[in-house]
Amino acid sequence: MVKEIERAGIPVVHMCTVTPISMTVGANRIVPTIAIPHPLGNPKLDPEEEKALRRQLVEKALKALATEVEEQTIFE
Amino acid sequence: MRLELGYVFIKDVQFGSESKVENGTLYVNKEELINLIKEDEHFESVDIELARPGESVRITPVKDVIEPRVKVEGPGGIFPGMISKVDIVGSGKTNVLKGCAVVTTGRIVGFQEGIIDMTGPGAEYTPFSKLNNVVLVCEPKEGLKQHEHEKALRMAGFKVAAHLGKLAKEIKPDEVDTFETLPILEGINKYSDLPKVAYVQMLQSQGLLHDTYVYGVDAKQIVPTILYPTEIMDGAIVSGNCVSACDKNTTYHHLNNPVVQDLYKKHGKELNFVGVIITNENVYLADKERSSNWTAKLAEFLGLDGVVVSQEGFGNPDTDLIMNCKKIEQKGIKTVIITDEYAGRDGASQSLADADKLANAVVTGGNANEVITLPPMDKIIGHIKYVDTIAGGFDGSLKEDGSIVVELQAITGATNELGFNKLTARGF
Numbered sequence: 001m002v003k004e005i006e007r008a009g010i011p012v013v014h015m016c017t018v019t020p021i022s023m024t025v026g027a028n029r030i031v032p033t034i035a036i037p038h039p040l041g042n043p044k045l046d047p048e049e050e051k052a053l054r055r056q057l058v059e060k061a062l063k064a065l066a067t068e069v070e071e072q073t074i075f076e
Numbered sequence: 077m078r079l080e081l082g083y084v085f086i087k088d089v090q091f092g093s094e095s096k097v098e099n100g101t102l103y104v105n106k107e108e109l110i111n112l113i114k115e116d117e118h119f120e121s122v123d124i125e126l127a128r129p130g131e132s133v134r135i136t137p138v139k140d141v142i143e144p145r146v147k148v149e150g151p152g153g154i155f156p157g158m159i160s161k162v163d164i165v166g167s168g169k170t171n172v173l174k175g176c177a178v179v180t181t182g183r184i185v186g187f188q189e190g191i192i193d194m195t196g197p198g199a200e201y202t203p204f205s206k207l208n209n210v211v212l213v214c215e216p217k218e219g220l221k222q223h224e225h226e227k228a229l230r231m232a233g234f235k236v237a238a239h240l241g242k243l244a245k246e247i248k249p250d251e252v253d254t255f256e257t258l259p260i261l262e263g264i265n266k267y268s269d270l271p272k273v274a275y276v277q278m279l280q281s282q283g284l285l286h287d288t289y290v291y292g293v294d295a296k297q298i299v300p301t302i303l304y305p306t307e308i309m310d311g312a313i314v315s316g317n318c319v320s321a322c323d324k325n326t327t328y329h330h331l332n333n334p335v336v337q338d339l340y341k342k343h344g345k346e347l348n349f350v351g352v353i354i355t356n357e358n359v360y361l362a363d364k365e366r367s368s369n370w371t372a373k374l375a376e377f378l379g380l381d382g383v384v385v386s387q388e389g390f391g392n393p394d395t396d397l398i399m400n401c402k403k404i405e406q407k408g409i410k411t412v413i414i415t416d417e418y419a420g421r422d423g424a425s426q427s428l429a430d431a432d433k434l435a436n437a438v439v440t441g442g443n444a445n446e447v448i449t450l451p452p453m454d455k456i457i458g459h460i461k462y463v464d465t466i467a468g469g470f471d472g473s474l475k476e477d478g479s480i481v482v483e484l485q486a487i488t489g490a491t492n493e494l495g496f497n498k499l500t501a502r503g504f
Contacts, residue, residue, distance in 0.1 A: 017360070020399070037359055
């Protein structure tokens with residue numbers, strides 16, 4: 001899906017936990033997430049902390065989207 | 077460490093007034109087994125059914141399949157950390173009721189996975205259709221929490237298998253196999269001209285119904301470590317998983333791990349089988365990185381020349397598999413990986429979610445997406461109505477006449493990644 005959307009000329013950030021697979025399939029902008037069963041959350045945190053975590057991840061993804069890349073890049 | 081496995085061949089299973097083994101027949105006292113399982117107060121109802129090879133019987137969902145064994149000599153007992161204390165097992169003598177198994181069924185947690193047909197085309201795809209099965213149908217009490225339910229059903233299987241195993245304790249086995257692994261330096265001195273080979277066994281460890289236990293420890297909490305191969309034959313590793321049943325290792329698979337068996341066949345002749353490195357398949361990337369770093373470190377530390385890696389499951393564990401392969405290869409150690417494939421119903425799609433050029437020696441257990449039609453059976457043990465929602469099933473899988481159209485994925489052990497079945501693919 002990442003590749004097809006980019007083929008249509010729209011940049012994509014792939015947020016995922018297993019970044020090596022994302023590299024293998026050819027995503028260009030990759031933002032690592034928390035865990036496979038809960039990529040954008042963390043049940044160990046209380047709701048306020050979790051909301052902050054989610055916001056931080058989304059902001060990181062938006063920043064990645066606006067960043068020019070020359071090669072496949074993981075935004076740690 | 078040296079273990080003698082004594083096989084007591086079982087050709088039939090029957091109910092009887094007394095549980096015993098006589099002339100190759102396993103007799104089970106139904107009430108005795110029901111009472112044993114009902115010691116756990118979590119079950120609303122318990123029933124015992126028998127399923128023999130060739131009978132028109134379908135068992136589903138299947139949680140676990142377990143071979144009854146008993147320690148005859150040597151330290152510890154079967155299933156250490158689960159049924160027995162945590163003594164190191166794998167030495168002395170163990171008797172095996174060969175040709176039968178305990179199968180656990182009943183409504184399970186979440187999706188209702190796993191099918192064993194005792195006859196017809198489906199029977200060809202599962203090794204457990206060839207066994208005389210004692211099937212435990214255990215239904216939980218309402219409101220039982222998922223984790224407690226999983227544990228109760230898992231333990232019921234081990235308890236009954238250990239109980240039936242004891243029937244073989246005083247019996248002289250029909251056949252005996254001996255397996256021996258020396259401490260590493262002694263082994264290397266003894267077989268100084270043979271290549272040093274180890275087995276890296278990846279254990280499913282992704283949470284509820286996706287867990288494996290080592291001496292009672294949840295495998296997601298281990299860092300990779302080393303076992304003598306014979307420890308596995310006494311139940312050091314047991315299954316807590318059955319989701320996408322085709323490529324999950326039941327406890328029966330662990331006890332009879334064909335990679336271990338085959339490496340022993342060549343041990344001291346073509347190679348020096350130095351031991352087993354166990355590792356996990358966790359859901360955090362850092363865990364995947366750490367565990368694969370450690371398998372590579374241990375492989376290097378042991379001075380290995382070659383490694384066989386087996387995977388359990390598919391999808392994100394493909395990454396653990398490729399990380400293990402790549403990092404061990406980068407230490408200058410040759411690897412062969414054993415996996416299975418999700419290549420689409422026509423087999424034309426990419427087989428694994430991850431890949432690397434260093435993964436250049438691959439054995440496959442077959443394509444789990446292939447579709448099969450399972451004809452109706454006269455008798456169902458367990459529950460049939462869930463078939464539409466299991467992995468490998470789809471809305472409309474279950475037909476009105478009782479036949480099922482499913483992917484091989486739904487059949488217990490169909491594409492097993494230890495090679496414990498008949499499917500594969502060959503390159504020419």
